[in-house]
Amino acid sequence: MKTKITEMLGIEYPIILSGMSWISVPKMVAAVSNAGGLGILATGPFNPDQTREAIREIRSLTDRPFGANAPLVLPGARDNARVLIEERVPVINYALGKGDWLIREVHAYGGKVLSTVVNDHHANRAQEQGADGVIATGHEAAGHGGDATTFVLVPHLVDMLKIPVIAAGGLADGRGLAAALSLGASAIAMGTRFMTTRESTLHANYKKISIEKDIYSTLYSTRFDGIPCRVMENRISRAMLKQRLNLPAAFFNSQIISKQLRLPYWKLFFGVLASGWKSARQLAYFANAYKLILAATERGDTVGGLLPMGQVTGLIQDEPTVAELMERIVQEAKSVLADRYAMM
Secondary structure (H helix, E strand, O other), X not given: OOOHHHXXXXXXXXXXXXXXXXXXXXXXXXXXXXXXXXXXXXXXXXXXXXXXXXXXXXXXXXXXXXXXXXXXXXXXXXXXXXXHHHOOOOEEEEEOOOOHHHHHHHHXXXXXXXXXXXXXXXXXXXXXXXXXXXXXXXXXXXXXXXXOOHHHHHHHHHHHXXXXXXXXXXXXXXXXXXXXXHOOOOEEEEOHHHHOOOOOOOXXXXXXXXXXXXXXXXXXXXXXXXXXXXXXXXXXXXXXXXXXXXXXXXXXXXXXXXXXXXXXXXHHHHHHHHOOHHHHHHHHHHHHHHHHHXXXXXXXXXXXXXXXXOHHHHHOOOOOOHHHHHHHHHHHHHHHHHHHHHOO
């Protein structure tokens, strides 16, 4: 199945693993790449040493192309991005920040850069800065989708841009892949669907829940991590909708992040303050969410844990291997597209 993205990235299938913290780890990244797609490592929770170690682990598990993400708004993100450049990661996916410097340095060693966007303003800026493609993240998506739904945002950006568009949000099967390709996308990126696979490190409690939930089982708000974000509906997420920002909790939780990232706390604290009130407020929300998301993904706390989850959870009915899932999606997409063309 050839598209602009498969040819650009040297992959077999136009399917990409979204970079999900604590889930898109080396084993998962390699599984997707070995199955013909592109695995993307989530570097958000890592310090630079952990990032370097994870990249080298991926290379021990696969000789296929892979990527890593760089959420530039997070503390320590620039240091992690430097490691990705030093290790010459084939594909870097950046989000939530200005990526012109990153694009220049990745292109210098022959790598490719994908920018995650939620609107035409961000997409235009990414193209102007030299990104090789954009991941268009719609409202349905887990985590940070925008206001426009995927199947409106994708054709809008396809018409507007000269670089390839990757569809993200609301995608779980071959019908979604066929639809995205029909709208002009060159690939799809999936997070929620990949979370419930055998290789996924998501706690078994949440894998079971993801199969049981329907398409109405998520909530979308800025109250979770300070940016419009979609998560699974449960007791803690419902409570967070009614709460204001808990600054004392953010102070203590940010110390956990400082320790994890091996950043001196004073450097983190004053760096956040220097970013301005809007950014500082968002990072305070993020500090509180960090602890809750970790409780969900690793400990399986279904009451007090917070899990980013897309509406597509309502389409998930099993827990296949990554290879089984990708082969199923590709074959179903080919069948759907063949049927549609046969009707013309």
